[in-house]
Amino acid sequence: MSTIDITKDLENATLTVTSVFEASPERVWQLWSDPRQLERWWGPSPYPATVVDHDLRPGGRVSYYMTSPEGDKHHGYWRVLDVTPPHRLVLEDGFADEDGQPDADLPTNTTIVTVEAIDDTGTRMTIEGVYSTSEAFEQVLGMGVTEGIRIAVSQIDAVLADG
Amino acid sequence: MLSAAGSGGLTASIYNRMVVDMEATITMPDVTTERADDVFGALADATRRDILARTMGRELAVSELAACYPMSFAAVQKHVAVLERAGLVRKRADGRRRVVTTDMDGLRRAQVVLDHFESLWRGRVERMHGLIDEERSASAIAAPNRQEHV
Secondary structure (H helix, E strand, O other): OOOEEEEEEEOOOOEEEEEEEEEOHHHHHHHHHHHHHHHOOOOOOOOOOEEEEEEEOOEEEEEEEEEOOOOOOEEEEEEEEEEEEEEEEEEEEEEEOOOOEEOOOEEEEEEEEEEEEEEOOOOOEEEEEOOHHHHHHHHHHHOHHHHHHHHHHHHHHHHHHOO | OOOHEEEEEEEHHHHHHHHHHHHHHHHHHHOOOOOOEEEEEEHHHHHHHHHEEEEEOOOEEEEHHHOOOOOOOOHHHHHHHHHHHOEEEEOOOOOOOOEHHHHHHHHHHHHHHEEEEHHHHHHHHHHHHHHHHHHHHHHHOOOOOOOOOO
């Protein structure tokens, strides 16, 4: 089983996830740069993601939606703040309306992805999520969406453990 | 308090729906989020974090705390009040002293918020590994069954 290290920094409301892949940095980068691959890991299993637009350039936009088991679409977007393939990606992740337009009233997160070779066969990926405002936390928790996702993820973990 | 829940009505209701879908099968744990805003605001200051560290598992008088910092008694008192409002410390009278101690439940509430994001990302990174492992297995033509990790 792959190792995933997660550090939570309460004071700064920051979460840091680190994992080593037995693959090249270029291959790991494709997880983010190829929309078809992104679709396969971004959404929790009952809510698969569909990527609509994918422009991974500074100032570019990625828009996606997740589809509920009933067929309802939940929209989100990334705003690309900085990108250096295949090593660094900084994005703002937020909610969008039905037309895919960012919803300014709902919280955004800043995510910093770093991909670096550690030896000939391994690549370390670090994801730092900065949940910038505490108000954002409150809103998201108020909507309960993270709890929904948390439950979904634990179900996936159970499936993986069985496999 | 949840100003955006009103103005972001449509999306918020969609997400509420999403959660209701999930709740249909699983009971939500009891999560108190009312003071999340206060909690992170309180933790954003170095002096307040230090007060929390000093009062963890023991009671200190406000005057004893005040002696630790190059600031007025009133300023320290104000920091303690912010922590108290966020539910991170409890204050009680002990004779003529007013003693302060860390409220561990308050700290745990803050923890819960980040726990949500931890689970979300753990699932995502697991799926990333799944994708790459799947590809490696597929390329191992001579061995159709999944090989052990090296």
